[in-house]
Amino acid sequence: MIQVQISELNATTQRTFLPYVWGTLRSYCAHFYPEINESVEWLDPLYDSVASDEAFKSLAGVDIDVLGLSCYTWNWARQRDLAQRIKETSPECLIVAGGPHPDYNSESFFLDNPFIDIVVVADGEIPFTRILECVVAGESNFADIPGVVAPDQNGLSVMKHPPEKPTSFPPSPYLEFSNFYESIIQDKPERCSLVWETNRGCPYQCSFCDWGSATMSKIWTFDMGRVQAEATWVFKQAIMAVFLADANFGILPRDMEIASLLEDLRQLHQGPNHFIYNPDKNNPKRTSAIARKFARAKLATTHYVAVQHTDACVLKATNRVNISTEKQKNMVREMLLEGVPLGAQLILGIPGDTRDKWEQVFADLMEWSVHDDYIVSEYIVLPNAPIATPALREKWQYETICRFTRDLGVEREKTSHRNACIQADLIVASASFTSEDWTHMRVYSEFVTALHNAGYTRRIAEYLHFSHGISFRDFYNSVINDFCRNDLFRGSWWQEIKTRIETFLVNEEAFDDIELTEIPDLSFYLKFRDWILAKTGLESAAFFAQLKTYLLDRFPDYPKLASVIDYQQQLLITPDYDYE
Numbered sequence: 001m002i003q004v005q006i007s008e009l010n011a012t013t014q015r016t017f018l019p020y021v022w023g024t025l026r027s028y029c030a031h032f033y034p035e036i037n038e039s040v041e042w043l044d045p046l047y048d049s050v051a052s053d054e055a056f057k058s059l060a061g062v063d064i065d066v067l068g069l070s071c072y073t074w075n076w077a078r079q080r081d082l083a084q085r086i087k088e089t090s091p092e093c094l095i096v097a098g099g100p101h102p103d104y105n106s107e108s109f110f111l112d113n114p115f116i117d118i119v120v121v122a123d124g125e126i127p128f129t130r131i132l133e134c135v136v137a138g139e140s141n142f143a144d145i146p147g148v149v150a151p152d153q154n155g156l157s158v159m160k161h162p163p164e165k166p167t168s169f170p171p172s173p174y175l176e177f178s179n180f181y182e183s184i185i186q187d188k189p190e191r192c193s194l195v196w197e198t199n200r201g202c203p204y205q206c207s208f209c210d211w212g213s214a215t216m217s218k219i220w221t222f223d224m225g226r227v228q229a230e231a232t233w234v235f236k237q238a239i240m241a242v243f244l245a246d247a248n249f250g251i252l253p254r255d256m257e258i259a260s261l262l263e264d265l266r267q268l269h270q271g272p273n274h275f276i277y278n279p280d281k282n283n284p285k286r287t288s289a290i291a292r293k294f295a296r297a298k299l300a301t302t303h304y305v306a307v308q309h310t311d312a313c314v315l316k317a318t319n320r321v322n323i324s325t326e327k328q329k330n331m332v333r334e335m336l337l338e339g340v341p342l343g344a345q346l347i348l349g350i351p352g353d354t355r356d357k358w359e360q361v362f363a364d365l366m367e368w369s370v371h372d373d374y375i376v377s378e379y380i381v382l383p384n385a386p387i388a389t390p391a392l393r394e395k396w397q398y399e400t401i402c403r404f405t406r407d408l409g410v411e412r413e414k415t416s417h418r419n420a421c422i423q424a425d426l427i428v429a430s431a432s433f434t435s436e437d438w439t440h441m442r443v444y445s446e447f448v449t450a451l452h453n454a455g456y457t458r459r460i461a462e463y464l465h466f467s468h469g470i471s472f473r474d475f476y477n478s479v480i481n482d483f484c485r486n487d488l489f490r491g492s493w494w495q496e497i498k499t500r501i502e503t504f505l506v507n508e509e510a511f512d513d514i515e516l517t518e519i520p521d522l523s524f525y526l527k528f529r530d531w532i533l534a535k536t537g538l539e540s541a542a543f544f545a546q547l548k549t550y551l552l553d554r555f556p557d558y559p560k561l562a563s564v565i566d567y568q569q570q571l572l573i574t575p576d577y578d579y580e
Contacts, residue, residue, distance in 0.1 A: 001039055001040070001041055002039060002040055002041070002065040002066060002132070002135055002136060003041045003043055003062070003063055003064055003065050003066075004040055004041065004042050004043060004064075004065065004066045004068065004132065005043045005045075005046070005059065005062070005064045005066070005067050005068070006019065006021060006022040006025065006042075006043075006045040006046070006068045006070065007045065007046040007055065007067065007068070007069050007070065007079060007082060008020075008021045008022065008045060008046070008047050008070035008075075009046060009047065009048070009049060009050065009052075009055060009075040009078050009079060009082075010047060010048055010049035010074075010075070011049060011072075011074035011075065011410070011422060012049050012074075012406070012410045013048075013049045013413065014191065014410050014411070014413075015049075015191055015192075015193050015240065015241070015410070016047070016048065016049075016184065016188055016191045016192050016193065017047065017192075017193050017194060017195060017243075018047070018174070018181050018184060018185075018192065018193070018194040018195075019045040019046075019047035020173065020174075020194065020195045021045075021068075021070040021098075021099075021124070022042070022045035022047070023173030023174065023176070023177050023180075023181070024124075024125065024173050025068065025124060025125060025128050025129075026042045026173065026177070027170045027171070027172075027173040027176050027177070028125035028126075028129060028166070028169070028170055029125075029128075029129045029132065030170070030176075031170035031171075032129070032168075032170065033129050033132075033133065036129060036132055036133050036136055039136045040132055040136070043062065043064070044180075046058065046059075050078075051078065052077075052078040052079075052081035052082040052085065053081075053085075055078070055082050056082055056085045056086070059086070063090075064086065064090060064093050065092075065093060065094065065135060066093070066094045066095075066096065066131070066132065066135055067083065067086055067093055067094070067095045067096065068096050068098065068124075068128060069082070069083060069095070069096065069097045069098065069099070069116075070098055070099045071097050071098065071099035071100075071101040071102050072099050072100065072101050073101060073380065073382065073422050073423070073424050074422040074423075076101045076102075076423065077423045079097070080113065080116075083095045083097070083113075083115045083116055084115040086115075087115035088115075094117050094118075094131070094135060095115060095116050095117050095118075096116075096117065096118055096119070096120060096128065096131060097113075097116045097118075097119045097120070098119070098120040098121075098124045098128070100210050100382060100383075100384060101382070101383060101384075102116070102119045102383070103383035103384065103388075104119045104121055104149040104157055104159070104384070105157075105383070105384060105388075105389075106157065106383075107156045107157050108155075108156070108157070109149070109157045110150075110151035110155050110156070110157060111155045111156075114155075117142075117150075118131070118142050118143075118148055118149065118150045119148070119149040119150075119157075120147060120148060120149075121147045121148070121149060121159065121163050122147060122163040122165070123147075123163065123164075123165055123166055123200065125166050125169075126146070126147070126163075126164045126166055127145050127146065127147040127148050127163065127164070130145045131145060131148070143158065143160055144160060144161070145161070146161035146162060146163055146164045147159070147161070147162065147163030147164060148161075165217075165218075165220060166220070167220070169222055169223070169226065171226055171229070172226050172229060172230040172233070174194070174230055174233055174234070175229060175230065175233055178233065181194075182237070185237050185238065185239055189237075189238040189239060189240075190240060191240060192237075192239040192240055193239060193240050193241040193242065193243060193272075194234065194239060194241075194242055194243070195243050195245050196230065196231075196234060196242050196243070196244055196245065197222065197244070197245040197246060198221065198222050198227045198244070198246055198249075198255075198258055199219050199220060199221045199222060199246050199252065200219070200220050201217040201218055201219040201220055201247070202217060202219070202247035202248060203217070203218070203219065203251075204247075204248070204281075204320070205319055205386065206308075206318060206319055206320045206386075207317075207318040207319045207320075207385065207386040207387040207392060208308075208318055208347060208350070208379060208380075208382075208385060208387055209382075209385055209386075210382040210383075210384045210385040219251065219252065221252070221254070224254070224257075227258060227261075228261060231258070231261055231262060231265060232265060234271070234272070235262075235265040235266065235268070235269040235270075235271035235272070236269050236271075237271075237272075238270065239272050239273075240272065240273050240274065241272055241273060241274040241275070241276060242272045242274070242275050242276070243276045243277075244275070244276065244277035244278070246277065246278065247278060248278060248279070248280035248281070249277045249278060249279055249280060249287075249290065250279050250280040250283050250286045250287035250290050251280040251282075251283060253286070255286065255290065256286060256289060256290065259289075259290040259293045259294065260293065262275070262293075262294070262297065262299060263293045263294070263296065263297040263299070266297035266298070266299055267297070271299075272299075274300075275294065275299040275300045276300070277300065278306065279291065279303070279304070279305075279306060281306050281322055281323065282322075282323055284323055284327055284328075284330070284331040287303075287331075288303075288331050288334050288335055291303035291335060291340055292335065292338045292340055295338070295339070295340040295341075301341060302340075302341040302342065302343050302372060302373060303335060303340050303341070303342055303343070304342075304343045304344060304345050304373070304375065305328065305331075305332070305342065305343070305344045305345070305370060306344075306345045307322060307328070307344050307345065307346065307361075307365075308320060308322075308345065308346060308347045308350070309346065309347065309350055309353065309357075309361055310325075310360070310361045310364040310365070311353075311357045311360070311361070313352060313357075314350050314352045314353050314357055316352075317350065317351055317352030317396075318347075318350050318351070318352070318387075319386065325364075325368075328368060329368050329369075332368050332369050332370060333369070336369060341372040341373075342369070342370045342371070342372055343370065343372050343373030343374065343375060344365050344370050344373075344374050344375070345375050345377070346361060346374055346375065346376045346377070346445075347376075347377055347378075347379050348376050348377065348378055348379065348438075348441055348442060348445060349378055349379035349426065349427040349428065349430075349433075349438060349441075350379055350427075351387075351392075351395075351396035351398050351427065351430035351431065351432060352396070352430070352432050353430075353432060353433055353441075354432055354433055354437065355433065355437050355440055355441060358441045358444070358445075359441075359444060359473065359476075359477070360473060362374065362445075362448050362452070362472070362473075362476065363471060363472040363473035363476070366452070366461070366465075366472040367472065371452065371453070371458055372453060373449075373453050374445075374448070374449050374452075374453060376445045376449065378405070378424075378426045378427070379426065379427040380424045380425065380426060381398075381400055381424075381425040381426070381427060395431075396430045396431050396432075397430060397431040398427045398429065398430035398431070399427070399428055399429040399430070399435070400425040400426055400427055400428065401425070401426055401428055401505060401508075402423065402424070402425050402426075402508070403423070403424065403426060403504065403508070403510070403511075403512070404422065404423050404511060405422050405424060405426075405511070405512060406422060406513070406527075411513075411524035411525060411526070411527070412511060412513055412524060412525045413523060413524050414515075414523055414524060414525065415523070428505060435505055438505075439498065439501050439502055439505065442501050443494065443497055443498050443501060444480055444481070445529075446497055446528040446529045446532060447480045447484050447494070447497075447529075447532060448476055448480060449529045450529040450530070450532035450533045450536070451479065451480075451484075451532070451536070452476070454533045454536075455568075455571060455572060456533075456536055456543070456568070456572065457476075457479060457547075457568065458568075459564065459567065459568045459571065460475075460551070460561075460564055460565055460568050461475045461476065463560075463561070463564045464555065464558070464561070467558070467560075468555075468557075468558055470555065478551075478554055479547075479551075482550075482554075483546075483547065483550045483551075487546055487550065490543070490546070493532060493535060496514070497514075497528050497531075497532070500512070500514060500528070501528075511525070512527075512528065513525035513526060513527055513528070513531075514526055514528060514531045516531060516534055516535075518534075518535075518538055519534075537572075537574050537575055538574075538575060540569065540572065540574045544565065544566075544568075544569040547565065548562065548565045548566075551565060
């Protein structure tokens with residue numbers, strides 16, 4: 001009997017993701033290789049967001065024959081440290097790294113990580129089971145297993161055979177091990193989230209993406225019986241969020257059937273508080289219909305258009321092709337008529353971008369009537385994504401910094417350790433923009449998302465645009481690059497954010513967040529846009545007074561502008577609002 005330990009350390013203490021990898025590997029082994037599973041004891045997985053030393057201490061006195069590490073951007077540093085500690089105390093333990101983060105394309109991977117024995121590429125069910133088969137039999141010819149990267153006699157990385165894709169899947173691990181999962185949910189329902197998948201694979205090949213090492217691949221679907229049973233179980237649980245791991249939900253006709261199922265389940269059960277998914281980018285009719293279903297069911301109240309950028313040349317540079325602008329606008333119109341709030345996902349730092357093109361992105365979205373939320377993510381270089389290849393590094397001459405940052409929707413607690421943050425390589429300069437340009441683009445993003453999305457200036461911008469032809473670009477160039485930059489106390493906010501971003505670029509210990517000193521009891525730091533939003537709310541009277549003076553001077557020919565500014569101010573609920 002061999003003992004198997006799976007570690008899939010969470011990203012943050014604010015969420016507890018159910019250990020899906022543990023259940024998936026265990027279920028596959030039990031159903032398709034029962035004779036092997038009889039010789040395996042699956043230890044309870046490591047899944048909390050803890051530092052590597054704490055994870056190691058929790059294993060004291062446990063004899064582990066195989067340690068499986070599920071490695072992502074958010075836990076790679078901790079998983080690596082845990083592996084080193086285990087190897088030092090238990091040198092006979094076989095340590096297997098999987099997930100998208102181990103840089104198996106690097107010849108020196110095992111020389112740089114001598115405490116890791118082998119790496120599993122892509123889907124882990126088949127190779128990990130065959131690894132266990134070898135261990136049970138007392139064999140060590142792991143290099144002959146398809147999808148396994150092992151060191152050769154010189155310690156260099158070699159994969160002899162390409163990965164095998166599972167063509168059939170067992171019943172849901174959530175259902176098979178429901179008692180275990182439900183015990184976690186009952187312990188902390190307000191923090192529990194789970195990953196759910198109805199298919200695997202992605203036919204696209206965006207340079208920035210490594211969707212589970214499954215890009216540029218055929219889509220494999222899970223049996224609808226499993227999907228229905230799993231969805232029913234999921235919606236009966238009192239959990240915070242479900243993250244659908246399908247790379248492009250809406251790409252398949254059957255996704256409409258799944259969306260209808262979820263809409264119906266929402267009527268029967270309270271279900272998750274949030275449902276997060278990635279809509280397909282090239283099937284606007286289907287994704288629009290799905291978005292409307294989810295909005296009606298209050299599953300996902302905002303539909304996010306995954307544009308990443310609006311400039312065709314920038315998108316081409318990252319090997320991405322969106323639907324036409326006209327189709328985007330038609331989709332937006334349809335959803336607005338249905339009352340579906342719209343947001344956009346953007347990537348800052350795509351090689352090929354410039355200051356001018358980046359500022360135009362926001363103006364384009366406003367022209368499309370996408371106003372509610374702009375999620376701006378830094379360009380993270382994933383080790384096995386196309387952008388990390390030598391050819392693209394050479395082509396774009398990009399520069400990266402390795403920094404601790406946070407997942408979207410997660411704040412850094414003042415008492416938390418940096419291990420709870422994501423350690424990532426961020427592109428901050430390329431052949432098309434300098435680090436100074438990147439700083440400007442980042443500052444501009446923080447201000448436009450704070451002021452426009454939160455509604456401090458949106459109605460004013462729309463009035464000037466639709467009534468007097470002032471472009472959104474011209475309006476925000478004035479408000480952000482002039483008023484916010486040079487106004488007496490807004491200028492200090494601009495400089496504060498700019499200085500912190502400049503420090504973030506050069507100081508490995510710096511974080512890209514800030515304390516709101518006006519509320520000292522706040523337990524977490526704020527992202528820059530939220531800090532601007534909070535400061536503006538706390539000082540709204542002064543903000544609007546000075547903004548009004550500035551805009552009436554900047555646009556003197558529009559007599560109704562003053563009343564529109566007053567109207568915009570009156571629309572906002574500020575911290576001093578009396579609900580009684």
